[in-house]
Amino acid sequence: MKKILSILICTCMMITVFSVPGIAENKAQEVTAEIPMGSTDVRLPAVEGTEDLLKNGNLEEIDASGKPVGWSSRAYDGENGVGASIVTGREAYDGHSLKLVAGAAPAANPFISQSFETKPGAIYQLRTMVRKDVEGGFMTVKLEFYPEATPGLSIAWQVNTFVINTTNGKWQEALYNFKAPINAKSLSIYLRLMHENGAVCYYDDASIRMVQMPEALSISPDQYFYYPDAEKGTVDVKALTEYYPEAIGGSVAFSLLDGNNVLQQNEAVLNSNGEAVFEYDTTLLTELKKEYILRVVLKDKEGKEIYTKEDTIYKYPRPKYVREDGVYQVPGEEPFQVVGVYHPYSEKDYTELKKAGISVIQGGESQLEKAGNNGMKVLMVLYEHPKSAAHPEMREKTIEMVTKYKDDPRVFGWAVSDEPYFNLPDPLPELKEAYKLIRDIDDNHPVYIVELTDKFLKDTQKVCDYVANDPYLPATKGLTGVKMDTTHVYDTTRIAVDAANGIKPTFELLHAFHHIDYFPDADAERHMIYQAYMAGATSHGYYAWDDAMRIDGKAVRLADVTETDIYEGITSFAAKERDDVFRHFAIKEYPGFSHYVGEDVMYHGYIKDNKLYMIVMNQSTEEEKTFQIPLTSFDDSITIDRYQASYINGYDGEDFRKSSNMLEVTVPKHGVSVVEVVPTQKADFASLSKDAFWEYFKAVNENPDHSEGMNAHFTDIDEYDWAQEAIESLYKEGIVNEKEEGIFAPADKITRAEFAGFLVRTLGLTSDSTELFGDVAENHEFAKEIAIGKALGILKGTDGVNYNPEAEISRQDLMVICARGMRLVKELAEGEEPTFSDKDKIAEYAREDVAAMVKAEIVTGYTDGTIGPLGNTTRAEAAVIMDRILAWKAE
Numbered sequence: 001m002k003k004i005l006s007i008l009i010c011t012c013m014m015i016t017v018f019s020v021p022g023i024a025e026n027k028a029q030e031v032t033a034e035i036p037m038g039s040t041d042v043r044l045p046a047v048e049g050t051e052d053l054l055k056n057g058n059l060e061e062i063d064a065s066g067k068p069v070g071w072s073s074r075a076y077d078g079e080n081g082v083g084a085s086i087v088t089g090r091e092a093y094d095g096h097s098l099k100l101v102a103g104a105a106p107a108a109n110p111f112i113s114q115s116f117e118t119k120p121g122a123i124y125q126l127r128t129m130v131r132k133d134v135e136g137g138f139m140t141v142k143l144e145f146y147p148e149a150t151p152g153l154s155i156a157w158q159v160n161t162f163v164i165n166t167t168n169g170k171w172q173e174a175l176y177n178f179k180a181p182i183n184a185k186s187l188s189i190y191l192r193l194m195h196e197n198g199a200v201c202y203y204d205d206a207s208i209r210m211v212q213m214p215e216a217l218s219i220s221p222d223q224y225f226y227y228p229d230a231e232k233g234t235v236d237v238k239a240l241t242e243y244y245p246e247a248i249g250g251s252v253a254f255s256l257l258d259g260n261n262v263l264q265q266n267e268a269v270l271n272s273n274g275e276a277v278f279e280y281d282t283t284l285l286t287e288l289k290k291e292y293i294l295r296v297v298l299k300d301k302e303g304k305e306i307y308t309k310e311d312t313i314y315k316y317p318r319p320k321y322v323r324e325d326g327v328y329q330v331p332g333e334e335p336f337q338v339v340g341v342y343h344p345y346s347e348k349d350y351t352e353l354k355k356a357g358i359s360v361i362q363g364g365e366s367q368l369e370k371a372g373n374n375g376m377k378v379l380m381v382l383y384e385h386p387k388s389a390a391h392p393e394m395r396e397k398t399i400e401m402v403t404k405y406k407d408d409p410r411v412f413g414w415a416v417s418d419e420p421y422f423n424l425p426d427p428l429p430e431l432k433e434a435y436k437l438i439r440d441i442d443d444n445h446p447v448y449i450v451e452l453t454d455k456f457l458k459d460t461q462k463v464c465d466y467v468a469n470d471p472y473l474p475a476t477k478g479l480t481g482v483k484m485d486t487t488h489v490y491d492t493t494r495i496a497v498d499a500a501n502g503i504k505p506t507f508e509l510l511h512a513f514h515h516i517d518y519f520p521d522a523d524a525e526r527h528m529i530y531q532a533y534m535a536g537a538t539s540h541g542y543y544a545w546d547d548a549m550r551i552d553g554k555a556v557r558l559a560d561v562t563e564t565d566i567y568e569g570i571t572s573f574a575a576k577e578r579d580d581v582f583r584h585f586a587i588k589e590y591p592g593f594s595h596y597v598g599e600d601v602m603y604h605g606y607i608k609d610n611k612l613y614m615i616v617m618n619q620s621t622e623e624e625k626t627f628q629i630p631l632t633s634f635d636d637s638i639t640i641d642r643y644q645a646s647y648i649n650g651y652d653g654e655d656f657r658k659s660s661n662m663l664e665v666t667v668p669k670h671g672v673s674v675v676e677v678v679p680t681q682k683a684d685f686a687s688l689s690k691d692a693f694w695e696y697f698k699a700v701n702e703n704p705d706h707s708e709g710m711n712a713h714f715t716d717i718d719e720y721d722w723a724q725e726a727i728e729s730l731y732k733e734g735i736v737n738e739k740e741e742g743i744f745a746p747a748d749k750i751t752r753a754e755f756a757g758f759l760v761r762t763l764g765l766t767s768d769s770t771e772l773f774g775d776v777a778e779n780h781e782f783a784k785e786i787a788i789g790k791a792l793g794i795l796k797g798t799d800g801v802n803y804n805p806e807a808e809i810s811r812q813d814l815m816v817i818c819a820r821g822m823r824l825v826k827e828l829a830e831g832e833e834p835t836f837s838d839k840d841k842i843a844e845y846a847r848e849d850v851a852a853m854v855k856a857e858i859v860t861g862y863t864d865g866t867i868g869p870l871g872n873t874t875r876a877e878a879a880v881i882m883d884r885i886l887a888w889k890a891e
Contacts, residue, residue: 042177044125046209053116053124054189057206059096062086063837068098071112072837072865084110093129093171093204100193101200102137111192115863117149118180118187121214121240127175128191128206132167137199139164140192141176145184147719148876150862160425171204177211178425182218183719188863216244216307217252217298224432224462225439227318227503230282235311237296239274247274249301254278257293285315289440316439319413319446319465326505326538327587328446330409337582338412339574340379340507340541349545350374352559356567357574360412360541365401368410377412379448380405382434386423389416390434398437406442413445413466414438419452420460431463450509454492455721457499467504469496470543471532472511486619486670489528490597493535494701505539508532512542512558512566514549519561522569523671526650529573530617530672533585534595534602536701542570576649577674580608591685592693594634595700601627601667607685612640612677613648618667629663631677633688634696642681648674714744723876726883735761736879737781746876753805755814755878756789757782762882763821763889767791773803780805794820812846812869814878815859818885819849822856825889831855836867843869858884 046052055070063069066086073084082103086096100110118124132139142161164174180187191203221235235254239247247270256264263284268276278296285292291312298307321330328336340360344353350370353361361371362379371378382389382398389398398416405411416434420427435447446465451457454469461467471492489508496506510528511520520528532540547555549563559567584590584606593605593612602617618625631640639661646655650673651666657680658664667673713731717724727744730736736758739745750758753776769791772778776786786803789795794817797803822828831851834842842850846869853859854867858881861867873881 043175044211046211047213050210053208054114054206059086059098059204062096068112071114072863073112084112097202097204098191099202102193103197109192109194111190113188113190113863115186115188117185119214120180120182120184122210123177123179123212124208125175125177125211126208127173129171129204130164130166130174131171131202133169133200135167137196138194139201140194142190142192143178144188145181146186147183149185214240214243215309216240216247217296217309219294219296219309219311221294221311221313225314225316225435226282226285228315232279233282234277234279235294237276239270239298241274246300247298247306251299252276253297253299255295256280256284257295288315288317317443320444322446322465322505335587338539341545343544343546345546356570357578362415372410377410379412379415381415383415383417388424388430388434390430390437402438402441406444411445413448415448417449420449421456422452428459428463435463454495457496461499461504465504466507467496467500468507468509469493470509486621489531490535493532493537497536506537508537508540509543510540512548513544519549519564520566522565523668525566525569526573526672527617527670530615533581534604538586572649588690588694591688591690592697595697597700603629607688610685614663614665614675614677615672616665616667617672618669621670624666624668626664626666629665631661631663634693637687638683640677640679640683642679644678644680646676648676650674713742715742717744717746720746720876723880727876727879730879730882735882744875746874748875749808749872750875750878751806752803752809753780753782753786755809756795757785758878758882759818759821760785760788762885763825765792765821765824773797773801775802776805792824808872810869811871811873812842812850814873815853816846816849818858819852822885828852829855834867836861837865838867841869856888858888
């Protein structure tokens with residue numbers, strides 16, 4: 001597993017380079033859906049009528065400052081000879097070329113970048129001329145895909161980075177085939193040089209051309225490998241009517257096939273979004289490990305066939321060592337308590353690992369003996385970044401390793417890829433092949449995949465037996481800066497549990513390293529552990545052992561970090577809580593008593609030896625808190641009103657006796673207290689129903705009080721990950737409005753009235769004035785806020801009389817009224833003269849306020865180096881701006 005900061009290496013493909021004489025040879029091939037993604041040796045012609053997406057890719061158009069027009073850059077530092085610069089003459093390939101020289105900050109890892117819209121599902125080919133003279137540093141091209149048409153407003157949906165492997169000093173061509181994800185509408189490309197001060201490289205003549213249009217139809221089954229107890233499956237079908245309008249109003253015919261034998265078929269009319277869903281009977285898949293075919297035929301509204309798409313599904317036995325309830329158990333042995341860790345190496349580690357309760361380590365052959373000697377198992381790694389276990393260069397090694405160790409009791413399972421949607425250009429086909437490759441040999445051990453981004457778990461769970469998620473960081477550096485997110489692990493674990501759908505176990509790999517500005521302490525680590533189990537996880541682990549912190553460039557082992565007591569927290573959990581947590585949450589041996597998820601507190605109770613154990617979690621990161629917890633069972637059948645209580649872990653409090661049906665528990669900030677409650681009068685715990693409790697547990701988690709689901713109110717913001725939290729939070733605070741019940745309309749351009757209303761509410765401004773502009777009706781939804789803005793001088797109107805409330809507001813006017821309003825709340829720092837490439841388009845009246853908004857990081861420029869002063873803003877973008885203003889206001 002590689003951390004986010006080391007994404008350079010872990011999300012890469014090695015590129016083959018071609019010498020210049022071969023460039024003229026265009027090995028044009030028939031374009032089909034079988035183009036190998038990530039291939040570096042398949043040259044293809046562009047789709048007829050399409051253009052090169054890169055503007056000024058040949059770098060021949062240079063502005064007055066010597067920079068390439070259309071590209072943004074990092075670290076132009078000609079004075080010191082480092083960073084990015086344009087060269088001509090003998091250094092150049094053709095006219096002007098880009099030279100990158102790595103240096104110290106701010107010239108470290110220099111790049112130039114450009115952004116543009118893409119067609120989701122289309123296949124593109126990148127070509128660029130490259131030159132590197134000596135070893136040192138990495139030439140890399142990074143592709144960031146975004147879910148909206150304007151890149152950079154959110155966290156990238158998917159990232160592919162590939163390394164260009166050349167050091168012979170000659171100009172050569174590098175090429176790369178890639179597919180725009182089906183959810184991506186735009187792309188940012190970075191030509192860059194990474195690592196090693198003083199390294200030098202060159203780029204020229206870059207181009208990106210579409211070589212295949214998106215397929216007319218996509219099909220997505222809920223599983224690729226069904227277990228024998230599965231009775232039904234579903235397949236989602238989507239016609240891309242945006243590119244194939246002849247499919248509008250059409251239909252799709254579905255067939256489940258065994259070779260040419262039709263097992264089941266059906267037909268449906270596409271809905272207004274071009275979608276349909278088919279359900280099929282998986283009991284018809286009678287032969288294990290045999291290939292069955294899903295075929296979907298797209299027809300126009302006249303019934304004429306337009307396109308046919310097929311995919312394959314299988315029925316495989318559940319791994320022998322994973323029970324139906326997700327518990328790992330070798331037949332004849334006790335259930336295995338899975339607590340994993342990545343990156344342990346030395347013999348010394350194992351003493352400390354045992355103390356920390358570790359039972360599974362990520363590794364290979366060299367770890368088997370040490371792990372076995374210490375009662376541990378090894379998660380065997382079959383991939384090498386970025387190649388999965390099924391990559392052509394890894395295939396034979398995978399077969400050899402699985403054949404050799406399939407019966408080895410020291411093996412836990414097989415890791416076939418790490419964060420595949422950040423490492424592989426087209427993950428599912430390769431991972432599907434990896435699963436078949438392994439499970440055709442080994443019926444005992446599970447196939448394991450960990451995914452960094454929870455949005456991809458729904459897909460990766462289709463090709464593994466163990467659904468692994470790494471939901472760090474609880475401190476997230478998002479649009480409002482570094483903040484502690486006390487429900488991040490809970491929320492992402494819920495997504496993993498939902499993706500697993502009760503069929504597969506979930507493994508949460510918890511953050512145990514220094515990243516951004518945060519390192520968890522003992523309380524925070526235990527808080528993350530309990531978040532995972534409170535959300536329904538069946539096991540957990542820690543990332544990482546050997547590089548918990550880097551000091552002077554050297555990885556420090558988790559047990560040796562002195563800046564935090566995190567290791568103490570992990571060992572304390574292992575000694576005092578791990579066994580009970582496993583027996584209750586994983587194998588459900590102990591009955592449940594109560595379960596609650598709230599904004600300020602989460603708590604959970606279970607029964608062991610006629611005693612009640614209450615787990616109480618403080619959501620505050622600022623202060624220790626005391627909570628009153630009701631001692632009433634989930635079904636109201638039992639109330640405890642006389643008891644003796646003692647703290648087991650998390651808080652050093654005195655034992656106490658009470659005659660009350662409320663338990664008073666003190667919990668450290670962002671911590672967990674576990675309290676043992678012994679009733680002093682008879683309590684019939686045996687009457688509690690285990691089945692009923694876990695149904696209650698599931699129901700609460702599906703609609704938790706603290707968030708009511710990320711998208712509880714709005715149904716149209718699922719594809720706006722970057723704005724979801726802000727929109728839902730602002731709506732609950734009464735700041736933003738809905739267009740109609742449950743509809744936010746995130747893509748709509750925000751009007752002048754809406755933005756005025758949002759801003760006045762966000763800043764909490766008030767006035768007794770009810771005077772409105774001449775064109776604003778008294779019953780307008782935002783009449784009150786517009787009147788306040790007018791009275792306070794925030795809103796000037798278009799001509800002093802009218803406001804033009806329903807017109808779309810320009811970005812520069814938006815920044816002007818934000819600045820005016822914010823200055824009424826507190827001092828707003830002045831910004832520097834804007835340096836954006838379109839700064840000349842900023843009106844004189846807006847320049848000072850634009851600079852202030854950029855300085856305060858309320859509004860940022862685009863990745864192409866522009867600020868877009870005359871453009872407009874969507875409602876989703878406006879919500880994010882309000883969220884940033886709230887954070888600024890609270891500072």
